[in-house]
Amino acid sequence: MNGKVSVDERRRLVAESLRVGNPGNNARDLAGQVDPRAESQIELAVDEIQPYEHNPRRATNAKFDDIKESIRTSGLRSPLTVTRRPGESHFIVEAGGNTRLLALRQLWAETRDPRFRKLVVLFRPWRSESHVLTAHLIENEQRGEMTFWDKACGIVALKSRLEAEQGRTLTLRPLEDALHALGLAVNTATLGLHLFATERLRTLGEAVADLSGLDVKTMQPRLNALKRYAQTRSSISDDDLYAQVFEPVFRRIAQQYPHTGTFSVAATCEACEVGLAHHLGEPVESLRLALRSKGERESQADPSTPVARSSADGADVDELLTRARRFADAVGISGVIQPDPQSPVGLRIATLTDGDAEDSARHRARCLLAALLGQLEPKAASSNAPEPAFLQWLVDPDDPSSTSFWELLACARRSGGLRRRPGAAGEAASASEAA
16 A cells, blocks of 8 residues: 555544543552642542541540441541642541541441442642641631640640741741631630640640630639749749649649549639648648739739639629630621720720721621620611621521620620620610611
């Protein structure tokens, strides 16, 4: 044919070239297979995936049996997200999902059902250790599965990883900025509590399941006052004070907790006072009198010094302020809360900026907040009935700003926040109507 290819032969060659097709998921079995460079779906055997060993949520998921049964009957509805460290052969859970993975592995071991052997997962290329830890923190926080202690340990672990990756020590403000850049909204005050708790209260944190941020916030100033008192009586260092005086108290409480199931901040601090008095060789009554007198003198000398304030029924007003700030952060109006030593609650609710004032949701939130604290201006009230959207917002269980408002309201009721001055309760009602 004088070197020419027949029409039939050309057709055959073209047909063969079109049979290449798409690569199958079993390409992962090839030796030295390179991970995808972009986010993509792949199929993996359940044995190829390992739990994330640094998962900040260490408490067992109370709903594990329900999750496992749901997967058994309906399959895995939410695909796992995985990644792989450079040079390692196995994959790890990248953003939550350790509980689902454990359930799947158990189901595969128990049933040998092929449904539980192969999984279609979302693969994300490896970025860094800090990125994976952050993803787990965010996922667990969104699901509401984090205790204060687990979150504190997770944040401190993330701080260490960021410092190692960036080659510098992160103080509170740079740490706050770094966490915000990663998508974690944690302010410096909360970061300070996390650092104090993990450094000084580890024995309690590991043992007391319901240790809260409010517990730590209440204990810190009292322990600091004892520390200052000890330093006026002896040359004991901070580390020795905790090791010799406070730590034995913490260990005793930690040993009792499994039997009692209750934890009292007041009882813990009082036991620390007894321990310090014994260490200094003086009556505990003298120590407490000296602390009380010093606190009163400092309060009189500096009116802006925050002091613990309680209502008649025992609710801590400081908790009310914490809830108020949390609510303001949730709705994006944190700037309206400003310190004011002359206010009965230690702060005032400022007016919104022009841009925020035009936002109906933020205006509504600001009115509610001001009314709860007895600071709603008369012109902000209205006789209009609540709008349906407002009522829907109040009862929406999935809206974090609504949830934080109900927590704030409950705290205000306990502390008498609505009765702080005449007319405050009526202002709250007017605020809901204005919203």
